[in-house]
Amino acid sequence: MYNASLLRVALIYVATRAVAEDVVQETWIGVLNGIDRFEGRSSLKTWIFRILTNIAKTRGQRERRTVPFSALERPDAVPEAAVDADRFLPPDHERWPGHWASRPEPWPEERLLAAETRAVVERAIDELPPAQRAVISLRDIEGWSSDEARNALGISETNQRVLLHRARSKVRQALEDYLTEAM
Amino acid sequence: MSASIEQLSCQELVELVTDYLEGALPERERDSFEHHIEGCKGCHEYVRQMRETIELTGTLAPADISPEAEAALLSAFRDWTSR
Numbered sequence: 196m197y198n199a200s201l202l203r204v205a206l207i208y209v210a211t212r213a214v215a216e217d218v219v220q221e222t223w224i225g226v227l228n229g230i231d232r233f234e235g236r237s238s239l240k241t242w243i244f245r246i247l248t249n250i251a252k253t254r255g256q257r258e259r260r261t262v263p264f265s266a267l268e269r270p271d272a273v274p275e276a277a278v279d280a281d282r283f284l285p286p287d288h289e290r291w292p293g294h295w296a297s298r299p300e301p302w303p304e305e306r307l308l309a310a311e312t313r314a315v316v317e318r319a320i321d322e323l324p325p326a327q328r329a330v331i332s333l334r335d336i337e338g339w340s341s342d343e344a345r346n347a348l349g350i351s352e353t354n355q356r357v358l359l360h361r362a363r364s365k366v367r368q369a370l371e372d373y374l375t376e377a378m
Numbered sequence: 379m380s381a382s383i384e385q386l387s388c389q390e391l392v393e394l395v396t397d398y399l400e401g402a403l404p405e406r407e408r409d410s411f412e413h414h415i416e417g418c419k420g421c422h423e424y425v426r427q428m429r430e431t432i433e434l435t436g437t438l439a440p441a442d443i444s445p446e447a448e449a450a451l452l453s454a455f456r457d458w459t460s461r
Binding site: 278300307312317331341363364367 | 390
């Protein structure tokens with residue numbers, strides 16, 4: 196049921212898809228073995244993800260992967276703009292500082308529905324840093340609430356929102372690049 | 379930051395879109411956000427594109443686990459149930 200989400204979250208902590216699949220498998224075994232101890236104090240989903248993140252963290256450490264915890268816990272440490280600064284008028288502009296220099300143009304409705312456009316979205320998500328990819332996957336692909344997503348990842352509401360913002364901004368930019376190049 | 383609330387620039391607005399869509403903006407900032415997009419064609423379009431992006435992302439099928447991993451999982455499950 197949650198396999199796709201579990202995989203994406205595992206990939207925050209381990210380097211390869213193969214190892215992430217191992218982690219997911221171990222998680223289900225852990226769930227089966229531990230279900231008697233599940234006390235129903237958290238939701239089953241949250242409990243399963245807690246088992247997953249514990250296993251994934253251990254595996255990640257064993258692989259000696261430098262886990263980008265800072266990406267989860269301090270996403271603000273590295274600033275990132277949603278839109279390139281050169282799309283805006285400079286801050287010292289006499290009339291319109293920070294206003295659009297090159298405005299976004301409406302996207303052609305019929306192309307939005309094309310399979311190639313969806314492929315652009317998929318590729319953009321694949322290229323995101325792992326923490327951003329996990330958040331946008333849980334929220335926008337799986338349709339989880341922000342509480343569910345931040346509980347599964349063990350992060351604050353604010354950090355969840357920062358990661359989601361960056362992820363969505365990049366996907367929008369990828370769509371804009373694709374949909375306007377042929378116009 | 380709050381000093382410039384009345385003159386929220388487009389460059390500032392694009393950084394608030396997710397807070398806005400998540401309902402996380404304080405009332406005053408939300409008002410100035412909405413006021414801005416009513417009068418600014420570029421930002422109005424930007425917010426629309428963010429909504430379209432979210433909608434489009436929602437149409438992606440959740441990626442599936444590989445058949446090998448699924449087989450391994452099923453066999454682990456069978457071992458467990460036959461214990």
